[in-house]
Amino acid sequence: MKGSLPYWYRPRPSAIWRWVLYANEPDVRCLRRWLFWVWWSRPRTPLQRLRAMWDLALRPVMCGKAALFAVVAYGERVRRIHGIGIPRQVLDVLGQVFGAGLDPVTYYQYQLFLRSRRGRRREYLDVSGKLLQVLAQRLPKGPDDGIFTDKVAFASWCRTWGLPVVGDHALIDPMAADSKSGFIPFPAEDLVVKPINWRAGEGISLWRCSLQGNEPVWEDGNGGKRLDARALWAHLQQSAVAMRRPLLVQPRLVNHPAIRELGNGCLCSVRVMTVRDGGQRPQVIATALRIPMGQCAADNFDQGGLGVGVDPRTGRCGRAVQKTGEYPLPLLECNPHTGVVIEGQVLPHWRATLDLALTAHERVRSALPIIGWDVAILADGPVLLEANHLPGEHIVQMPSGIPLGATPYPRVLCRALRRAFAESDD
Numbered sequence: 001m002k003g004s005l006p007y008w009y010r011p012r013p014s015a016i017w018r019w020v021l022y023a024n025e026p027d028v029r030c031l032r033r034w035l036f037w038v039w040w041s042r043p044r045t046p047l048q049r050l051r052a053m054w055d056l057a058l059r060p061v062m063c064g065k066a067a068l069f070a071v072v073a074y075g076e077r078v079r080r081i082h083g084i085g086i087p088r089q090v091l092d093v094l095g096q097v098f099g100a101g102l103d104p105v106t107y108y109q110y111q112l113f114l115r116s117r118r119g120r121r122r123e124y125l126d127v128s129g130k131l132l133q134v135l136a137q138r139l140p141k142g143p144d145d146g147i148f149t150d151k152v153a154f155a156s157w158c159r160t161w162g163l164p165v166v167g168d169h170a171l172i173d174p175m176a177a178d179s180k181s182g183f184i185p186f187p188a189e190d191l192v193v194k195p196i197n198w199r200a201g202e203g204i205s206l207w208r209c210s211l212q213g214n215e216p217v218w219e220d221g222n223g224g225k226r227l228d229a230r231a232l233w234a235h236l237q238q239s240a241v242a243m244r245r246p247l248l249v250q251p252r253l254v255n256h257p258a259i260r261e262l263g264n265g266c267l268c269s270v271r272v273m274t275v276r277d278g279g280q281r282p283q284v285i286a287t288a289l290r291i292p293m294g295q296c297a298a299d300n301f302d303q304g305g306l307g308v309g310v311d312p313r314t315g316r317c318g319r320a321v322q323k324t325g326e327y328p329l330p331l332l333e334c335n336p337h338t339g340v341v342i343e344g345q346v347l348p349h350w351r352a353t354l355d356l357a358l359t360a361h362e363r364v365r366s367a368l369p370i371i372g373w374d375v376a377i378l379a380d381g382p383v384l385l386e387a388n389h390l391p392g393e394h395i396v397q398m399p400s401g402i403p404l405g406a407t408p409y410p411r412v413l414c415r416a417l418r419r420a421f422a423e424s425d426d
Contacts, residue, residue: 008133010041012421017041026414028123028405031131032101034417038130060098067093070104074327081328084113096121103127108327110397123405125393131413132370132390138420142366148389151196151248161363163356164383166376171196172233172247174240185229188216190252192267193236195245202303203243206252206266207232256348256377261340263291263306269299270310270347270382272357272373273391275412278419282361284354285407286396287312289347290374293322293337301395306335308342309400315350319343321399329398353382360384369416370409 013021017037024030044052055062068090075089093107100122107113112121147154158165169191170184188209195203207218212228219226227235240247253267254260262268268291276282290299291306299305301323309318319331320342333343347353357373364371364387372391375382393404404410 005043006137008130008137009043010038010134010138011043013037013041018421022418026411026418028125028410030414031125031128031405031410034131034414035101035127038134063097063104064094067097067104070108074105074108077326078108078113078328082113089113092118092121100124105327109394111328111331111401113328114401117401120403120406123403124397125404125409128393128404128409128413129390131417132368135413135416135420136368136389139367139416142364142368144365145368145389147364147387148366148368148371149197151194151386152246154384154387157364158360158384161360163360163363164381166250166253166383166385168248168250170249172236172240172249174237174244174246183230183233186216186218186232186249187251191218192250192252193239193247194250195243196248197245203247253376253378253383256379258348259289259345259377261338262289262335262342262345263299264293264296264337266292266296267299267376268292269385270353270375270377271391271395272354272375273370273396273409274357274361274373275370275408276361277369277408277412277415282358283408284312284358285409286400286402286404287315287354288395288399289317290395291320291335291342293335301392306332306342307395307399309396309402310347312354315347315353317342317345317347318400323394323398331399347377349377349381353377356382356384360387367416369412 021033021037040052071086071089071093075086078084078089079086092113093104096102096107096112097104102124103126106124106126110117110124112118112124144157147157152171155165155168169186190209191207193205193207205220207220209216209218215228217226217228218232225235236247236249255268259268268289271288271290272284273286274282275285287310289308289310290301291308292299293304293306296303296305301307304322304324306320306322308320310316319333321329321331334341353375356375360373361371368389370391372388374385376385397404
């Protein structure tokens with residue numbers, strides 16, 4: 001390859017590295033060897049290569065130091081709440097760092113000090129998204145790969161295959177000359193506005209509709225603005241210009257009555273992670289419910305939403321975790337703001353939700369083997385919201401305590417990497 005290489009590009013492994021990476025079964029240990037290779041094989045100048053060798057020589061010292069810092073930061077709180085002594089935590093964290101290659105903070109993030117999780121700590125994953133990035137660079141582009149980064153393309157793809165998806169009212173173009181260009185009157189209903197290609201719930205806003213006389217007006221979720229249709233159009237166009245990307249205007253969806261009160265009134269969604277190993281049929285490996293909290297219109301886990309482990313077989317909710325605050329995070333039976341019970345709730349239309357994700361994975365023409373589908377469960381059934389080719393690990397591991405390494409995830413990812421690098425194109 002010539003010219004500037006993408007950050008996640010990696011050349012084909014050398015013969016020695018192929019022996020290291022391909023010699024054993026595709027499992028969690030194999031996945032960690034791939035992660036080390038991704039770090040080591042990053043294109044570097046000779047000086048950067050020397051620095052990498054120096055970092056490698058110092059890694060035991062630096063990892064030990066990071067482990068002690070993690071215990072200092074969080075250990076006393078764990079001792080006070082869970083009764084686990086500091087010496088025991090030090091030994092556990094050092095064993096995790098040097099035995100499994102996990103970041104020290106993962107011990108507290110995933111609560112691996114709990115008896116139910118401690119014995120499986122080597123099966124948890126924390127940075128496997130790096131391998132998905134490398135895979136996305138290496139694999140040939142599929143006809144449908146655009147659906148992972150463009151919400152408009154995703155909605156169009158869903159409609160082509162007859163898959164239920166949220167409708168669109170308008171696309172606000174930041175390149176329009178002025179606020180009157182392309183004006184479309186919105187229906188008198190609540191609206192959700194989102195950038196077409198931002199991730200993690202960034203930039204999403206809710207506009208609640210009410211009548212002022214006979215005319216609809218919209219108020220933003222924080223109560224700061226109250227605009228009529230033309231003023232809202234102008235405001236959204238200015239926002240699109242500021243964000244430098246189109247904004248998608250959609251009707252506000254409302255969850256099934258059985259789960260409508262779990263959050264703050266905004267839409268909850270289910271993350272369904274599916275994998276496909278070569279030409280085999282896709283399968284569900286992990287599920288989680290995401291619940292919006294506070295004033296946030298998005299249910300994203302990284303934006304302060306609750307993450308709830310969901311049993312893939314039954315749709316029964318476990319305890320919830322909010323990814324904010326000081327570790328160790330409490331495992332919650334109820335919504336901490338409203339007191340509504342979450343643990344034990346059974347999600348409606350559960351089989352249809354899983355079938356929708358599996359059908360979508362069967363239809364998508366992409367070589368990417370792992371997809372996270374975001375699905376909203378409405379009164380009349382599930383609808384697709386997004387498809388993520390870089391699904392996070394936290395949302396499916398932190399609440400449930402079920403490690404991804406205990407699922408087909410590492411096997412599928414290792415085999416996909418082997419196939420992707422089987423033929424040299426360098």
